[in-house]
Amino acid sequence: xxxxxxxxxxxxxxxxxxxxxxxxYTLRTLSRIGLLNSxxxxxxxxxxxxxxxxxxxxxxxxxxxxxxxxxxxxxxxQAQSSDIQPPIPNELFEHTLDDFKELSAHELEHLGRLNTxxxxxxxxxxxxxxxxDQALTLAAERFAATxxxxxFFYSSGRSSNEAGFVxxxxxxxxxxxxxxxxxxxxxxxxxxxxxNVIGTGTATISLEDMGGADLIFVIGANxxxxxxxxxxxxxxxxxxxxxxxxxxxxxxxxLVRFAVPKSARSMLSGGTWIAxxxxxxxxxxxxxxxxxxxxxxxxxxxxxxxxxxxxxEGFDAYRTDLEQTDxxxxxxxxxxxxxxxxxxxxxxxxxxxxxxxxxMGITHHRNGVDNVEAIANLALLRGMLGKPSxxxxxxxxxxxxxxxxxxxxxxxxxxxxxAALESHFDxxxxxxxxxxxxxxxxxxxxxxxxxxxxxxxxxxxxxxxATFARRALDRVGFKLYLTTTxxxxxxxxxxRSEALILPVTARDEEPQSTTQESMFNYVRLSDGxxxxxxxxxxxxxxxxxxxxxxxxAGPFDFGALREHDRVRSAIAxxxxxxxxxxxxxxxxxxxxxxxRLLTSxxxxxxxxxxxxxxxxxxxxxxPDFPFTLASIRSEGQFNSIIYEESDSYRGTEHRWCxxxxxxxxxxxSLKAGDKATLRSAHGVMENLTVYPFNLPTGSLLAYYxxxxxxxxxEQDPRSQTPAFKSVPVQLETGT
Ligand code: SF4
Numbered sequence: 241x242x243x244x245x246x247x248x249x250x251x252x253x254x255x256x257x258x259x260x261x262x263x264x265y266t267l268r269t270l271s272r273i274g275l276l277n278s279x280x281x282x283x284x285x286x287x288x289x290x291x292x293x294x295x296x297x298x299x300x301x302x303x304x305x306x307x308x309x310x311x312x313x314x315x316x317x318q319a320q321s322s323d324i325q326p327p328i329p330n331e332l333f334e335h336t337l338d339d340f341k342e343l344s345a346h347e348l349e350h351l352g353r354l355n356t357x358x359x360x361x362x363x364x365x366x367x368x369x370x371x372x373d374q375a376l377t378l379a380a381e382r383f384a385a386t387x388x389x390x391x392f393f394y395s396s397g398r399s400s401n402e403a404g405f406v407x408x409x410x411x412x413x414x415x416x417x418x419x420x421x422x423x424x425x426x427x428x429x430x431x432x433x434x435x436n437v438i439g440t441g442t443a444t445i446s447l448e449d450m451g452g453a454d455l456i457f458v459i460g461a462n463x464x465x466x467x468x469x470x471x472x473x474x475x476x477x478x479x480x481x482x483x484x485x486x487x488x489x490x491x492x493x494x495l496v497r498f499a500v501p502k503s504a505r506s507m508l509s510g511g512t513w514i515a516x517x518x519x520x521x522x523x524x525x526x527x528x529x530x531x532x533x534x535x536x537x538x539x540x541x542x543x544x545x546x547x548x549x550x551x552x553e554g555f556d557a558y559r560t561d562l563e564q565t566d567x568x569x570x571x572x573x574x575x576x577x578x579x580x581x582x583x584x585x586x587x588x589x590x591x592x593x594x595x596x597x598x599x600m601g602i603t604h605h606r607n608g609v610d611n612v613e614a615i616a617n618l619a620l621l622r623g624m625l626g627k628p629s630x631x632x633x634x635x636x637x638x639x640x641x642x643x644x645x646x647x648x649x650x651x652x653x654x655x656x657x658x659a660a661l662e663s664h665f666d667x668x669x670x671x672x673x674x675x676x677x678x679x680x681x682x683x684x685x686x687x688x689x690x691x692x693x694x695x696x697x698x699x700x701x702x703x704x705x706a707t708f709a710r711r712a713l714d715r716v717g718f719k720l721y722l723t724t725t726x727x728x729x730x731x732x733x734x735x736r737s738e739a740l741i742l743p744v745t746a747r748d749e750e751p752q753s754t755t756q757e758s759m760f761n762y763v764r765l766s767d768g769x770x771x772x773x774x775x776x777x778x779x780x781x782x783x784x785x786x787x788x789x790x791x792x793a794g795p796f797d798f799g800a801l802r803e804h805d806r807v808r809s810a811i812a813x814x815x816x817x818x819x820x821x822x823x824x825x826x827x828x829x830x831x832x833x834x835x836r837l838l839t840s841x842x843x844x845x846x847x848x849x850x851x852x853x854x855x856x857x858x859x860x861x862x863p864d865f866p867f868t869l870a871s872i873r874s875e876g877q878f879n880s881i882i883y884e885e886s887d888s889y890r891g892t893e894h895r896w897c898x899x900x901x902x903x904x905x906x907x908x909s910l911k912a913g914d915k916a917t918l919r920s921a922h923g924v925m926e927n928l929t930v931y932p933f934n935l936p937t938g939s940l941l942a943y944y945x946x947x948x949x950x951x952x953x954e955q956d957p958r959s960q961t962p963a964f965k966s967v968p969v970q971l972e973t974g975t
Contacts, residue, residue, distance in 0.1 A: 460601020
């Protein structure tokens with residue numbers, strides 16, 4: 241299914257993202273958290289707590305690095321609303337875990353902020369408040385009694401660079417490289433794929449570059465919901481006569497037309513057309529489509545041969561593979577007509593400055609790395625790297641997920657970073673291979689993990705196969721959580737094990753400034769300083785104190801790492817490109833990490849050339865499971881956090897539902913509101929409400945994390961990313 245989505249499109253005018261309903265929703269949220277609170281939070285010089293696009297910091301409030309005027313952003317307000325909650329009264333913890341299990345994810349998050357350490361003994365069914373000294377002593381005792389390689393350390397992308405750095409250093413000095421972050425469940429395939437092609441793993445362009453692009457691809461992503469202000473970039477591209485090509489099995493309303501709240505013209509006209517071409521391949525067929533676009537470009541002689549000859553290698557093998565792949569195998573896999581793919585390629589051939597942006601619709605597959613490499617191949621074919629306003633842009637999720645990886649919260653550090661850490665701190669670090677996130681849970685399931693430190697996030701909800709996740713986490717004898725609010729991860733997978741929850745400051749409450757890295761490799765400084773709660777501590781203070789108690793005879797005084805300036809000096813001295821971090825606390829000078837942006841076509845590979853990659857198509861669908869399901873996030877959701885049950889863009893009123901395309905509805909005689917069952921090799925979702933949606937035949941959608949019950953733990957072998965977005969399922973009518 242491919243068509244030009246323009247003013248002549250058949251889409252009804254009512255299909256609009258953004259607009260008055262978004263403004264009203266945001267105003268309602270603001271009034272709930274109070275005008276004074278929200279003004280203070282939104283004006284302060286802190287990085288936005290939500291998506292990785294990056295806003296705020298020293299430019300103030302919701303302003304970006306180009307000082308563009310602030311505008312309403314639903315996601316940012318939602319994140320604030322969670323932090324600006326009163327504390328949960330201690331009496332609530334007289335309830336049992338079974339009582340808490342009755343609450344939905346949304347209800348748990350909205351009980352309030354945690355304001356006291358909570359302890360749950362092994363086998364107990366209750367959390368009980370505990371004082372800080374007792375809690376930290378207990379945590380240190382449990383880790384001291386654990387063989388380090390029978391433990392793991394995890395961080396979400398919410399935490400600061402400073403906290404992440406102390407966490408990974410603590411884990412390594414304690415004796416394990418089982419250090420990982422949530423990117424193993426999102427963009428790890430991007431890092432691996434880009435590393436193979438261009439030698440670096442993040443965006444090659446700045447936000448400023450977006451302003452000069454005449455074509456922006458949005459592949460496997462829904463920025464209208466997940467990176468709201470990115471839609472302004474798409475709108476601006478259209479307004480200056482450029483193209484926006486959306487590749488997504490689901491026809492997302494917010495990518496068809498979007499009423500940009502800060503644009504009067506956009507609001508009054510009922511929305512701006514976003515996609516100039518909207519292409520809907522079958523779920524999981526991205527590689528076939530991307531190869532087909534490459535084949536069409538070859539046949540149209542639309543290559544930049546000068547660039548290819550001077551700056552790449554491996555092109556002959558790539559060309560031979562495409563020539564030997566017949567059109568029928570590509571079109572039958574992706575479900576698109578050859579003429580539509582050729583038209584898309586012709587659009588690309590017309591562009592002089594193309595940006596390729598992609599999200600987890602590309603990475604969440606068993607061939608996620610192949611998909612990323614295939615996107616990079618297309619950029620190489622037309623020389624779209626190493627020049628202004630053209631390049632590669634992975635749309636990163638959480639506001640500091642990229643930074644957490646940069647500063648070393650990962651199981652494998654490069655030898656030069658390890659050596660720099662050893663030299664800076666005059667110590668030795670372990671060289672044993674660390675386990676990635678899912679491998680840690682597999683080890684836990686096998687009874688090989690006795691302790692875990694989980695900083696932020698919700699590892700239970702984020703993990704595929706909810707039954708496996710619950711069992712694996714309960715087999716970890718002792719779990720230490722650092723968090724601002726309660727979530728299902730603190731309630732499930734707890735039946736037998738011991739757990740301690742330490743309440744932490746939110747980013748804008750940090751007593752010292754912290755730093756975060758955006759998906760444009762831009763490092764922001766957050767002032768912190770807002771005081772809302774009386775009994776929370778910063779993550780850095782907690783980790784430094786834990787290090788002091790756990791490693792009292794260690795090579796240096798962990799307590800000294802309470803000082804964020806000292807932590808930043810260590811990062812600047814040991815992590816390439818982060819040198820400017822050393823004095824950011826006093827200079828307040830935000831910066832772009834060195835060596836990341838490609839301003840010339842010289843790549844970070846041994847010979848400076850980018851490397852074309854050749855891929856085989858994945859095997860076809862399993863016949864017993866004729867549908868392919870992608871798990872999706874809603875407008876009222878951020879990662880595993882649920883702010884609203886309904887999804888205003890897709891028209892769903894609750895989350896226990898399945899979205900079905902027109903041909904499948906007709907074939908199965910399903911209509912809106914009917915009940916259906918989804919069944920996979922791993923689990924069943926019954927009594928789901930059917931909602932109509934614009935999808936290709938055989939492709940279905942259901943909300944994450946609820947749909948995790950259907951998703952297996954098979955991973956992309958090249959990146960260890962689970963296949964959250966291509967799950968073979970059966971769809972049965974009725975309950
Ligand atoms: S687009 Fe992302 S970074 Fe910008 S304000 Fe919205 S949530 Fe924050």
